Amino acid sequence: MSRVRLAGILLGVAALTSGCATEVIELDASPSTLSAAEAAAVSADLSTATLDELTQVLSEEVTALSRATFNSDRDEARQHLDRINEAWSFAEPLIVAKYGELADQLTYDLGRVIELARSSVERNRPADADKAKSFLRLALASLNA
Numbered sequence: 001m002s003r004v005r006l007a008g009i010l011l012g013v014a015a016l017t018s019g020c021a022t023e024v025i026e027l028d029a030s031p032s033t034l035s036a037a038e039a040a041a042v043s044a045d046l047s048t049a050t051l052d053e054l055t056q057v058l059s060e061e062v063t064a065l066s067r068a069t070f071n072s073d074r075d076e077a078r079q080h081l082d083r084i085n086e087a088w089s090f091a092e093p094l095i096v097a098k099y100g101e102l103a104d105q106l107t108y109d110l111g112r113v114i115e116l117a118r119s120s121v122e123r124n125r126p127a128d129a130d131k132a133k134s135f136l137r138l139a140l141a142s143l144n145a
Contacts, residue, residue: 046090051098054091055140058084062117062129062136069120069129077129081121088114095143109139 046054065080088110095110096103113136120129 046086049087049090051091051094051143054087054094055143057087058091059136059140061087062113062133065117065120066126066129066133069124069126074121074124077121081117084114084117099143106139106142109142110136113139 046057049057061080061083065077065084068074068076068080091110092107095106099106113132116128116132116135119125120127120132
């Protein structure tokens with residue numbers, strides 16, 4: 001076998017066997033929790049919710065979306081996605097108002113999480129729902145930093 005052909009085969013094998021993975025580092029901080037009364041109030045109307053309340057809704061809904069997606073319950077997953085989209089539509093302007101120059105990076109990071117949630121439902125990708133759940137914790141932690 002010629003050296004060129006052997007080198008080509010080795011490069012092909014290397015390309016197929018190498019890959020990249022995302023490492024998620026768990027944080028020790030747990031997300032804030034709302035009382036049952038607060039959660040019910042936020043559930044009724046997100047347009048008047050605070051940023052903390054909206055991030056709590058996002059956290060709960062992304063977790064529920066992940067569970068529904070892994071259980072192959074597409075109708076339930078769509079309902080959770082609708083709620084995620086609604087909460088994000090109100091949270092994004094509040095982040096911009098509160099964080100000024102840092103808002104671009106914060107909204108970009110959270111926007112990527114929302115896109116993973118959308119992809120998990122629209123393209124039936126349970127792994128994207130799980131990534132959204134993991135990355136959301138990190139993105140929300142950056143709001144408190």
